[in-house]
Amino acid sequence: MKAVEFHLPQDVDKSFIVFREKGDFFPAPWHYHAHFEFVLVNKSTGKRMVGDHIGYFEEDDLVFMGSLLPHVWVNDPVYLERQAEEQADALVIHFTDDFLGEDFMNIPETDNLRKVLALADRGLALRGDTRARINKLIREMPALNGLQRLANLFLIFDIMSTTSEYDLLASPRFVQNFHYDSSDRFKKITGYIMQNFDRDISLTEIAAVSSMGVTAFCNFFKEQFRVTFVEYLTTVRIGHACKLLSQNDRNVVEVAYECGFNNLANFNRQFKKLKCMTPSDYRKTLAIR
Structure with a gap:
């Protein structure tokens, strides 16, 4: 299965993407992109594949992934066959490592955050109180604008930089050996x-x-x-x-x-x-x- 490069639309007046995925099922194929990504599942169940890791997702599932890590969320048959009582619903956040400027990630205050971003190359499944706190902040973001939305992302960064409540997903071998096709x-x-x-x-x-x-x-x-x-x-x-x-x-x-x-x-x-x-x-x- 070949991963395809994938992009979400971004408003020109926003520095990062907050996207709501809602429908009978999640349509994205096995794909990768240059962005870091949070995926929060509000409704739906199914299997998620992150690199060479296959896991099961359900309501409140939260995964954070690094740049160029291939992944896909596949809904259970009840969604794919359009028989679910509620539509599949997820919130997605995309940002690049330089969305606040090339030097932002090099300031002293981001030392611990840089370590988390490096681990995200393998994908992180968040759990516990960390997941609950971040989920709350992400769910607030679609209704926020400007500095309010950015402030929530900074709060998420702060939580991520100090937590140990996560499971690594893809194996180091997969990350080292994955090759992607990139074009202009x-x-x-x-x-x-x-x-x-x-x-x-x-x-x-x-x-x-x-x-x-x-x-x-x-x-x-x-x-x-x-x-x-x-x-x-x-x-x-x-x-x-x-x-x-x-x-x-x-x-x-x-x-x-x-x-x-x-x-x-x-x-x-x-x-x-x-x-x-x-x-x-x-x-x-x-x-x-």
């Missing part, structure tokens, strides 16, 4: 989007950037990024809109067109879909803080 295709695609999101980008155009046909590109993008190209592009645009809305010198119409939306109605609709409020209401929340 992801960087080409995301780089092109970031440079051009303020205008129309056709599927033909972006497919050509990735040296693929349109159909192949659409299948590749959905499989690897978990969303369609249009959905990803919209996320990038709305994230930039949030940044612009924090600057009071722009009105909502200007923000919409500067972010690549051709009409205000579509901008308002997409903004409310992603942020659960209108752009005007979002700006009001900023004024309250």
